[in-house]
Amino acid sequence: MSGEEEENAAELKIGEEFLKAKCLMNCEVSLILEHKYEQLQQVSEDPMNQVSQVFEKSLQYVKRFSRYKNPDAVRQVREILSRHQLTEFELCVLGNLCPETAEEAVAMVPSLKVKGQIAIVMSCGLLRYDLVLLTFFFPSSLAL
Amino acid sequence: MFCLSELEDTVRVPPDLLKLPLEVAIKKVLQKLFLDKVLSIGLCVSIYDIKSAEGGFVLPGDGAPTYKVVFIIVVFRPFVGEVIAARFKESDSNGLRLTLGFFEDIYVPAPLIPRPNRCEPDPCNRNQMRWVWIFEEQEYIIDDSYQINFRVENISYPPVPTERAEDGAIDDDGLGPVSWWEGCSERNNEDDDT
Numbered sequence: 349m350s351g352e353e354e355e356n357a358a359e360l361k362i363g364e365e366f367l368k369a370k371c372l373m374n375c376e377v378s379l380i381l382e383h384k385y386e387q388l389q390q391v392s393e394d395p396m397n398q399v400s401q402v403f404e405k406s407l408q409y410v411k412r413f414s415r416y417k418n419p420d421a422v423r424q425v426r427e428i429l430s431r432h433q434l435t436e437f438e439l440c441v442l443g444n445l446c447p448e449t450a451e452e453a454v455a456m457v458p459s460l461k462v463k464g465q466i467a468i469v470m471s472c473g474l475l476r477y478d479l480v481l482l483t484f485f486f487p488s489s490l491a492l
Numbered sequence: 493m494f495c496l497s498e499l500e501d502t503v504r505v506p507p508d509l510l511k512l513p514l515e516v517a518i519k520k521v522l523q524k525l526f527l528d529k530v531l532s533i534g535l536c537v538s539i540y541d542i543k544s545a546e547g548g549f550v551l552p553g554d555g556a557p558t559y560k561v562v563f564i565i566v567v568f569r570p571f572v573g574e575v576i577a578a579r580f581k582e583s584d585s586n587g588l589r590l591t592l593g594f595f596e597d598i599y600v601p602a603p604l605i606p607r608p609n610r611c612e613p614d615p616c617n618r619n620q621m622r623w624v625w626i627f628e629e630q631e632y633i634i635d636d637s638y639q640i641n642f643r644v645e646n647i648s649y650p651p652v653p654t655e656r657a658e659d660g661a662i663d664d665d666g667l668g669p670v671s672w673w674e675g676c677s678e679r680n681n682e683d684d685d686t
Binding site for chain 2: 370371372373374376377380381384400401402403405406408409410413437440441444445456457458
């Protein structure tokens, strides 16, 4: 990433390559790391010994801070959020923090502001509606 | 946040790993090289996938084949301005320290704690100071009862590339312990582990 322009995610100045790179929501990382851990369990009797501290603690973190656990729900969240013309970065912050109002969403992702007031209200309203729908259809995926 | 990042590297597979399937052997070498290390793109958490491995030439005087490998890793990489969920770790008169578990060097300096506030000795822990936010005559203690959302203000890289520290702010809308914000009560973290 070039050091010329100061990085600031609030204004979406985070380097071209990161805007295009695959950003992951915590719930997606949870599925990835759990799958890796299960693979290890199949080949080793003591998988805990095989994984690094960082892996173990990262898995704990994403499991705790994931709103959605069910793989289908996780896929749906990304699909629904992708309908709203967000960058990968904005999509993941929203998917991670799950704001419930437009005001919360803008506080968490200030770059939404520049997309126009109507667009924010629309997208956040839809977001909430879609996420509420999602919760309705996948109740077992709610983090407790 | 977590990201997938594609890298290319030249990987030497030591002879003792050659009895394993090639992909497994290369993964083991990559894990040793990259896992838990802080690269310019972030903290490497896991090898996600190997896209390709070419070569396998043995250089003169070496018993091990070398491959040109294209692979994808999962990294954790904070961005300035990003809002991240964390847990409280400790506090003193300089400010707060927050943790993600796998990363513990998140500091919220006193000026970035919501005002008005006060700092007082922690009645439960003689060695610590605790911070209390005063809002509309209500007092809110900053402790480990709830998840704390913070915004990344600054990322500093120490001269020796082993650790990285972040400065955070919790003095803005939507930041701080989630219990402070209306409608957030269902997101309380009441688990007993760290």
